[in-house]
Amino acid sequence: MPSLKMQRRGLFAALGAMVAAPRLARAAWPERPLQLIVPFAAGGGTDISARTMAQFLERELGQPVVVQNRPGAGGEIGLSAIADARPDGYTIGIINTPGIVTIPIERTPRWSLASFTFIAGVVEDPTTFAVHPESPIRGITDLVAAAKAKPGEVTVGTQGVGSAGHISTLLLEQAAGIRFECVSYAGSAPAAVALLRRDIQVTTASLGESLTFAQQQPWRVLGLMSSARSEFAPDVPTFKEAGYDIRGGSLRGIGAPRGVADDVVRRLAGAIGNVLRHPEFRETSARTFQPLRFLDSRDYLAYLQDADAAHRALWRMRPWNS
Numbered sequence: 001m002p003s004l005k006m007q008r009r010g011l012f013a014a015l016g017a018m019v020a021a022p023r024l025a026r027a028a029w030p031e032r033p034l035q036l037i038v039p040f041a042a043g044g045g046t047d048i049s050a051r052t053m054a055q056f057l058e059r060e061l062g063q064p065v066v067v068q069n070r071p072g073a074g075g076e077i078g079l080s081a082i083a084d085a086r087p088d089g090y091t092i093g094i095i096n097t098p099g100i101v102t103i104p105i106e107r108t109p110r111w112s113l114a115s116f117t118f119i120a121g122v123v124e125d126p127t128t129f130a131v132h133p134e135s136p137i138r139g140i141t142d143l144v145a146a147a148k149a150k151p152g153e154v155t156v157g158t159q160g161v162g163s164a165g166h167i168s169t170l171l172l173e174q175a176a177g178i179r180f181e182c183v184s185y186a187g188s189a190p191a192a193v194a195l196l197r198r199d200i201q202v203t204t205a206s207l208g209e210s211l212t213f214a215q216q217q218p219w220r221v222l223g224l225m226s227s228a229r230s231e232f233a234p235d236v237p238t239f240k241e242a243g244y245d246i247r248g249g250s251l252r253g254i255g256a257p258r259g260v261a262d263d264v265v266r267r268l269a270g271a272i273g274n275v276l277r278h279p280e281f282r283e284t285s286a287r288t289f290q291p292l293r294f295l296d297s298r299d300y301l302a303y304l305q306d307a308d309a310a311h312r313a314l315w316r317m318r319p320w321n322s
Contacts, residue, residue, distance in 0.1 A: 029089055029264055033064040036254075037085075037093035039078020041071040044187060045208050048288055049123050049252050050094050053272075056281045060271035074162060075099040076109050083111035087259035089268065092119065095255040101308040102162045105315050113304060117260040118253065120272040121295030121303065123285075125206040126226035126249035127168035128236070129156075132195055133218040140223045140242035143202065147178035156180045157191030157203035161321055165191075165204030167311070168225055168248030170318055175244045188213075195219065206249060207232065208289035225249055232289050251293070251307075253300055269297050 054065040070078035085091035158165035185191040188205040195203040225248035
């Protein structure tokens with residue numbers, strides 16, 4: 001019969017194994033496929049970014065990354081699916097601005113910024129304003145002058161109330177002291193069709209969308225809401241050059257439910273950073289006009305907190321659902 005001393009040693013060894021087991025399991029992450037939730041329909045700019053990222057992220061993580069589209073309610077349904085998932089690192093998702101901050105301002109979803117773990121920023125796609133190629137409006141200064149001459153009559157297409165295009169239009173109204181007539185569409189593509197039919201005078205679109213449309217149909221891009229001109233469109237001026245220091249558009253990043261272990265977050269952020277540095281990924285992103293911008297977890301959260309404060313200030317001055 002084992003001595004009491006030997007029994008104690010066996011007990012301590014068993015307890016040590018039990019304590020070590022979770023560490024070993026977590027260190028092996030990922031051990032199975034990941035799910036990447038996209039809160040928008042297939043085929044749009046966000047979906048393209050997600051599928052491109054998933055393809056290269058699989059190589060970094062050694063596991064399949066399965067894209068699942070969960071569209072609806074301006075992104076709220078997909079964001080709810082991300083927030084409600086188990087925080088084990090196997091469910092991640094695309095997080096878009098402005099929706100991640102504007103939806104909780106407009107209404108009461110069952111999540112807030114505190115409901116997520118923000119892993120990394122990936123693509124920052126600024127808003128552009130474009131007109132029909134035969135329009136007399138040739139730049140941002142002309143656009144502002146037209147709006148001042150006919151307050152509330154210049155029509156601007158957006159992707160719906162609270163969308164990046166709509167918020168960007170409100171920012172220009174606020175900065176220039178003007179008022180447009182905003183017309184909502186189901187997306188940038190229907191708005192582009194309406195512009196070319198001359199149903200509207202101006203339309204908003206992300207830079208990637210705008211440059212893609214311009215390859216197929218002639219239209220004039222007036223400017224982009226960015227701190228500097230884009231390498232993809234060096235001839236397109238910024239709004240700042242016209243006297244309006246406005247930043248608008250969408251930052252696409254990768255997030256997960258709140259509570260994901262720090263080591264998993266670091267593993268994911270490192271893998272995403274490697275993907276963004278990969279020459280083939282960069283070439284693929286350039287072909288689809290996706291302006292890359294890597295933000296680590298801390299900087300990504302800070303960016304979103306600043307965006308939340310800015311949009312709440314805008315809401316107090318001009319509620320966009322009114």
